[in-house]
Amino acid sequence: MTTIWSDRRAGDPANEAEKLDDVRSRFQQDYDRLLFSTPVRRLSDKTQVWPMDENDGVRTRLTHSHEVANLARSIGTRIYAANPDLFIGADLHQVVQPMLSAIGLAHDLGNPAFGHQGETAIGRWFQQRQWIFTNHSDKGEGLPVAIPKELHKEFLEFDGNPQTLRLVSKLQTNIAHLGLDLTYATLIAAIKYPVGAPNRVKGNPITKKYGYFESERTLVEMLRAVTGLKERQRHPLTWIMEACDDIAYSVLDVDDAMKKGVISPDDVIASLIADVGTAGHAVVAKTRAKFDEVDAASRRPELARDIKIGYLRAYFIDALIDHASDNFVAAGQAVNDFTHVAPLMDDSPLCEKLKALAVQHAFSNPGVLRMEARGAEAIDGLMTTFWEAIHDRPHEKFDDILARRSGAKNKYVFALISQNYLEDASRSASSEGIAASVRYRELRLLTDMISGMTDTFTMKLWEDLKDMT
Structure with a gap:
């Protein structure tokens, strides 16, 4: 039966009754x-x-x-x-x-x-090598099967x-x-x-x-x-997941900026009060009143700050959850008819203002930008290094993506690639259409490896590989 709530799996046995769990x-x-x-x-x-x-x-x-x-x-x-x-x-x-x-x-x-900067760094590497979609190399002959534009x-x-x-x-x-x-x-x-x-x-x-x-x-x-x-x-549930990501990017990224001491909770409230779109929001007044109670309690400043951060986070999350829930209920029929278009948080001035504060005080922080720049440099270098290893095999064995590499460095680098990724790159030769082509599989293998790395692994591996000759 066709249903958006299907609990079928690709690996289910032929006997559907066997899949049940009490x-x-x-x-x-x-x-x-x-x-x-x-x-x-x-x-x-x-x-x-x-x-x-x-x-x-x-x-x-x-x-x-x-x-x-x-x-x-x-x-x-x-x-x-x-x-x-x-x-x-x-x-x-x-x-x-x-x-x-x-x-x-x-x-x-x-x-x-390195988050969205990591995505940008991967895209930039390809932007600088657009020959890769059609040719063997920047000065080489055309591929047997090019990647469609x-x-x-x-x-x-x-x-x-x-x-x-x-x-x-x-x-x-x-x-x-x-x-x-x-x-x-x-x-x-x-x-x-x-x-x-x-x-x-x-x-x-x-x-x-x-x-x-x-x-x-x-x-x-x-x-x-x-x-x-x-x-x-x-x-339908994807709308809710998207709204929650928006809420997290607004309230909780600002929460981190406050934890880091980049902006204070009082500064956040002052910014919201000064903003035309959020000044009259009930949760802003409610939080401001709670801050006054904290100040009146005469706690040490560093403790008062943490208490205020807790109130701000809890009250604002609750307000934005209400907003997302109410919008889904109001648009429920359109959501289920697949005619709804606007994300649930798009009409929330509070969410947008908090996102702007996160961009200003967190994403634009010099320390963040410095580490992102270092991360982008490492990703760029690693992509070049892994591409050389992936592509290094005899011309007559171009179709065999697992063929033996010729250079010592490339043998070492290729050996670092996850066996899961290598297996998929090899098995995909039996796929349909362009996904079966060697170049497409090479590029998927490259992005699989790079995108799977953690921040620390990326930096350490680049330190290990960048000086190799």
Whole structure:
């Protein structure tokens, strides 16, 4: 049966009855599979805002992802309480909550080291080598099969969202080559932008980026056949996951800036009071009144600051959760009809002002920018080094991506590539269309390796490799 709540898996046995679990729903199993996976653990050493920070109180991608999962579950619960029919018969505890927890935890798994600057660095490397899509080398002959121009964006504008789908569906070790073998509903709900690169439309919030690579197109077609969703149709729960990411980027990134002492909680409130869009918001007045109580308690300044940060975080998250929940309830019919377009937090001046404060005081902090610049330099150097190793094989063995490398350095570098990634690059030769071509598989192998690295591993590996001759 076609349903957006399908709990089928690609690895299910022919006898559907064998898949049942009396204790946990399959969506709860999805969350567990993600939680115990290696890519989730790696998020502990991937940048949220402050790269490789010595203050262990600030967030990494791991803590950010756990918070997004928690917020998503809370919003789903509020929506269900307001109107359970909006989830079209899905059980809150067995389906909605665990699915939201799973896609919230997974949403950033494909992000490379150093956050969005890492994505930019990968794209810039390809921008400087556009011959790579058509030729053997910058001065070499043309490839037997060039990469079509409409797929160049997959590399020129590398994005962690489609890498997430690739990571959980293919790159994790599985006896049947199915990654974590998550349910079809969870996999398709994890696709934030429900289009491939050729169909991307800038200006449309849900198609402004691409959500899957050509290498996963066949998988996405299978997910759609089972769930009934089509190109450009977003799963209803994806709207909630996106809103929670926005809330985290607003409140919690500012929370980190306050923890770092870059901006004080009183400065945040003063900025909101001075802003036309947020000055009259009830939560601003409520928080300001609580700050007055803290000041009247005559606590030491450093303790008073931490107490204020706690109030600000709690009150603001609650206000933004209410906003997202109310918007989903109001737009529920359009969401389920796949005619809704605007993200749930787009009309929140409070969310936008907090994001602006995060950009001003966190993302634009000189310390952050310095580490991002160092990270970008390391990513650029590593991509060059790994590309040389990936491409270094005899011309007559061009089709054999696993053929022996000739140079000593390239042998060493190639040996560093994950066996999971190498296996997929080799197996994909039997794929359909351009995904089976050698050059496409080479480039996917390169981005798999680079995007899978953590911040610390990236810096240490570049220190190890950059002086090799």
